[in-house]
Amino acid sequence: xxxxxxxxxxxxxxxxxxxxxxxxxxxxxxxxxxxxxxxxxxxxxxxxxxxxxxxxxxxxxxxxxxxxxxxxxxxxxxxxxxxxxxxxxxxxxxxxxxxxxxxxxxxxxxxxxxxxxxxxxxxxxxxxxxxxxxxxxxxxxxxxxxxxxxxxxxxxxxxxxxxxxxxxxxxxxxxxxxxxxxxxxxxxxxxxxxxxxxxxxxxxxxxxxxxxxxxxxxxxxxxxxxxxxxxxxxxxxxxxxxxxxxxxxxxxxxxxxxxxxxxxxxxxxxxxxxxxxxxxxxxxxxxxxxxxxxxxxxxxxxxxxxxxxxxxxxxxxxxxxxxxxxxxxxxxxxxxxxxxxxxxxxxxx
Amino acid sequence: xxxxxxxxxxxxxxxxxxxxxxxxxxxxxxxxxxxxxxxxxxxxxxxxxxxxxxxxxxxxxxxxxxxxxxxxxxxxxxxxxxxxxxxxxxxxxxxxxxxxxxxx
Numbered sequence: 353x354x355x356x357x358x359x360x361x362x363x364x365x366x367x368x369x370x371x372x373x374x375x376x377x378x379x380x381x382x383x384x385x386x387x388x389x390x391x392x393x394x395x396x397x398x399x400x401x402x403x404x405x406x407x408x409x410x411x412x413x414x415x416x417x418x419x420x421x422x423x424x425x426x427x428x429x430x431x432x433x434x435x436x437x438x439x440x441x442x443x444x445x446x447x448x449x450x451x452x453x454x455x456x457x458x459x460x461x462x463x464x465x466x467x468x469x470x471x472x473x474x475x476x477x478x479x480x481x482x483x484x485x486x487x488x489x490x491x492x493x494x495x496x497x498x499x500x501x502x503x504x505x506x507x508x509x510x511x512x513x514x515x516x517x518x519x520x521x522x523x524x525x526x527x528x529x530x531x532x533x534x535x536x537x538x539x540x541x542x543x544x545x546x547x548x549x550x551x552x553x554x555x556x557x558x559x560x561x562x563x564x565x566x567x568x569x570x571x572x573x574x575x576x577x578x579x580x581x582x583x584x585x586x587x588x589x590x591x592x593x594x595x596x597x598x599x600x601x602x603x604x605x606x607x608x609x610x611x612x613x614x615x616x617x618x619x620x621x622x623x624x625x626x627x628x629x630x631x632x633x634x635x636x637x638x639x640x641x642x643x644x645x646x647x648x649x650x651x652x653x654x655x656x657x658x659x660x661x662x663x664x665x666x667x668x669x670x671x672x673x674x675x676x677x678x679x680x681x682x683x684x685x686x687x688x689x690x691x692x693x694x695x696x697x698x699x700x701x
Numbered sequence: 702x703x704x705x706x707x708x709x710x711x712x713x714x715x716x717x718x719x720x721x722x723x724x725x726x727x728x729x730x731x732x733x734x735x736x737x738x739x740x741x742x743x744x745x746x747x748x749x750x751x752x753x754x755x756x757x758x759x760x761x762x763x764x765x766x767x768x769x770x771x772x773x774x775x776x777x778x779x780x781x782x783x784x785x786x787x788x789x790x791x792x793x794x795x796x797x798x799x800x801x802x803x804x805x
Binding site: 430432492493494495496497498511512515521524525528539540544547548551575582583587588599601610612613614615616618619620621 | 712714715716717718719720721757758759760761762763782801803804805
């Protein structure tokens, strides 16, 4: 292999000057160095920005391994300020079923992240998890507000019912918080669809982990426990994107990618593509989907090279890198990841 | 302020379900206060350009309201909880009339 002595650690302006005067072979090496150097600088900057969201953890939290849950009753108000505290951590069940369901599903989500990925809550530093139940009137939605709160609507009875009931829904929303503290994927276009897919993937894993289901036993449906008759049997299907209900317009591969101005560029629509890729990976490998497939996806989410504006291709490439790094270049796991992205026609480099 | 001939188009997108809801109405079909609110939105200050494509927040709704009285047209876009108080009852009524639709 020819060594290009100019391709070493030099400042960019010097490299550019060198490129001007270099012979073609050396110029190519210099330009490649510049490109790599730029990408590493970007990665470091994004990692630094990511770390600035939380102070460095020097000592593990004393109560690490235990969630810190608080469930509030909003009393059908649309106020975004926590209302009446009804159930705190360690307190017994109360009369309100919705309060108890939110409490329990927060716990199951915490358990997946701690037991499998050794992550201490949403920020990996024991962040308190606050649920605001009975938000609004007939509010057919649940969402994470980016400031430590998950809001639950009671549903309108037609599209959605009580959203606290959905274990995958809770896992989905809290995973938005995890994503916020890791890659912070921009909620628009492909990066937004990846953000949504991360939440569907880990929301589904929370459910499968709690129920002790293997990849073959899982139904891979999202929202089956909270849909009303208008959207039955489920909101989305990772197994068969586009088949969950009569309004489901998710594509199953890149041939069906939807270009739209709705829904922040179709983040809930095009998430079907990476969702299905994960399903293929998990069912190709068999066993528990939270093991190798979940670990690969989690490693990728925490990878500093996963930038906020990542595309499907970038994300897919990183999952393959992580699979090869953890399990080996020719491993079943790496091959399954390749198969997943091939199935949805996302080119992996 | 007249509401005669004022047509309203409503679209809600996003949310956990990710399904668009759409509705159309004539202002005169709506409760008086809500029709007046629509008329005031049409005749009042135009929304700033920065508000025309507000950044989305995870699983929160985005709302689009298009008003047209045959002479003037105006489109409002609001993200999440940014809907102004005076427009909330109008949007709530339109939402009850809305049906699922394909994305734009």
